Amino acid sequence: MVSRRKIDRRKSKSHAFRLGQPFFMQVPKKLAATSLAGCALTTIYASHIAPKIEFEAFFLLICAFGAWFVGNRFAVLLGLFILSIQILNGHTIPIQGGPIIMALQLSSALAIVLMLGVARAALEIEWRAARLDPLTGALNRKAFFEAVGDETSQTGVTVLIYADVDGLKRLNDRRGHEAGDEALRDFADRVRKSVRKDDVFARIGGDEFVIFLRVNDTASAEIVAKRLHRVLNLAHFEGETRLKCSLGVLVLPAGSKSIDAELKQADTLMYHAKVDGVGLIMAISIKGDMQELMPFAPSVNSDGQQRSAIRSTERPIEVAIRDGFPKSSIAA
Known part of the structure; x- marks a missing residue:
């Protein structure tokens, strides 16, 4: 008979509760954060060696993925990190149409990123509510x-x-x-x-x-x-x-x-x-x-x-x- 100690030490791993989730909801947050940080650094380096190419759309996409896969806080911190590195590297921020237009553009980009994070959180709440018993927390x-x-x-x-x-x-x-x-x-x-x-x-x-x-x-x-x-x-x-x-x-x-x-x-x-x-x-x-x-x-x-x-x-x-x-x- 198998010893009790062996049974007590049975391998523990992440539960199959993720079954039924779309693939884009199953990516671990640590893996997503590491990958997106690497993409951000790669894009920063690319913008440094090719300054004539505009990489703003790539940076926005990276932050949007950060909001979806990790969360809004990570997306905001990642955006501030990218902006700080770009300024330290001597990249100027083009102001077209005056500061008011620029503020509107930045706030619009921020709103899009944050809305993705909110949508992901709401989707996860609804997905869990459809599969968890509200009283005991067990699966339904x-x-x-x-x-x-x-x-x-x-x-x-x-x-x-x-x-x-x-x-x-x-x-x-x-x-x-x-x-x-x-x-x-x-x-x-x-x-x-x-x-x-x-x-x-x-x-x-x-x-x-x-x-x-x-x-x-x-x-x-x-x-x-x-x-x-x-x-x-x-x-x-x-x-x-x-x-x-x-x-x-x-x-x-x-x-x-x-x-x-x-x-x-x-x-x-x-x-x-x-x-x-x-x-x-x-x-x-x-x-x-x-x-x-x-x-x-x-x-x-x-x-x-x-x-x-x-x-x-x-x-x-x-x-x-x-x-x-x-x-x-x-x-x-």
Whole structure:
């Protein structure tokens, strides 16, 4: 079995939240700033060795790109840098039509540059609003299928975790919807702290969440699922708004191309986990069929308190039936 330390140090990278964005919105700001600064220096050098050529349009274009890809502050600073270098190099600023006309030209150029930055910021806000759940900050259903649709084309073992928050309706009835909203935000924060940046975490219903992540093998999947279960359900909670959840964990082997049927299977596993009260049920999907990692009934102490919500072993369903597990039940 893969060690916990190895799983805890799984590679963290930028999340696939950018999926669905146009290419010109995916350029990293640091890369854009460095490239545009290099273009500005190159253009300044070109204007120095060819003073008869007017490079003002090139400088304006560089600043406009700076506003779009990096931001208005960077664009203004870049423009001031270009202007300062040009003045220090002895380039005179032609005044055609008097200072008023020149002021109008400069202010018009500045307005165009700043409007590009504002438009980019507004576009990003709208793009995020269309894909983020406003309450929890998790991806919404649309963004989830966008991200997972791209991930399923890659190789490797993936894990689909379907989580249903327990007790939300009861909390809403007793404490009001504000308390319920706070509980959902707290739940989402705990999940985010337990997964990597490139794992897909989405809210697809009122109290239903989905996590889609990639692991090395099924042993790693079991460790990750149990760790998440421990954080969400077994940790000591203070306060009534700290809700627990039921988890249905479906391990998808390499080559899985679809997610719709698998999502229903994970939902079914979650349902059995909720009904049977075990908290977590795992299974592995092979060509669309579920092969149970059969959970055993949780052990209890002398006070009747549950010691371990789940212990899973990977075995074919035929072996599980032969060993005495009922064919109609997922959990013993």
